[in-house]
Amino acid sequence: MSLGNIDVTGDPRTAAERPVCTVLEALNRISGKWAIGILLNVSHGPARFTELERAVPGISRRMLTLTLRNLERDGLIARRVYATVPPKVEYRATDMAVELYGSLTALTQWADRHREAIAGSREAYDREHGLPAGAVD
Numbered sequence: 001m002s003l004g005n006i007d008v009t010g011d012p013r014t015a016a017e018r019p020v021c022t023v024l025e026a027l028n029r030i031s032g033k034w035a036i037g038i039l040l041n042v043s044h045g046p047a048r049f050t051e052l053e054r055a056v057p058g059i060s061r062r063m064l065t066l067t068l069r070n071l072e073r074d075g076l077i078a079r080r081v082y083a084t085v086p087p088k089v090e091y092r093a094t095d096m097a098v099e100l101y102g103s104l105t106a107l108t109q110w111a112d113r114h115r116e117a118i119a120g121s122r123e124a125y126d127r128e129h130g131l132p133a134g135a136v137d
Contacts, residue, residue, distance in 0.1 A: 029074055034059050034067045036104055039093065042077055043101040046090040076100070 029035060037056040041047050047055070053064055068091060071077045076097040082088040093101065126133055 026074075029070060030076070030100065030104075032067065034063055035071060036108075038064075038067055038071065038091075039076060039097055039100065040104060040108070042091050042093045043098060043104075046080075046092040048088070048090055052091065071097075 030039065034056060037059070038052055041052055041055045049064065049068075052068075053059065053061065056064065059067075068077065068079070072079050072091075075094055077091050078094050080090045080092070082090070123133060125131075126135055
């Protein structure tokens with residue numbers, strides 16, 4: 001069997017021939033634990049590192065730094081460094097992220113509208129399958 005036939009995606013192209021960013025990769029990037037919170041914040045206007053750190057509950061400085069770098073690399077945020085002492089750095093949403101903002105807002109509104117129904121469904125499933133509450137998260 002040739003190597004081209006063992007790829008689980010069914011794509012016979014080599015890794016070098018495939019598109020750089022697949023839809024799944026893009027969705028994984030923006031659906032990460034911290035990315036949505038950061039994108040929602042910078043979509044309202046430029047934000048400094050410490051402002052984002054306060055605005056995204058539970059994020060560590062390291063994870064904020066890594067997530068900002070990845071979002072910048074993907075073209076969703078732009079980093080601007082001002083030549084001041086101490087240095088001032090701001091992050092802002094790019095046009096691509098502003099376009100994405102509407103979808104993110106719709107997704108968060110959907111989740112908020114259906115929060116109770118999802119919780120009820122989980123409880124019913126757990127009862128029906130004899131699982132302790134919250135067992136399959």
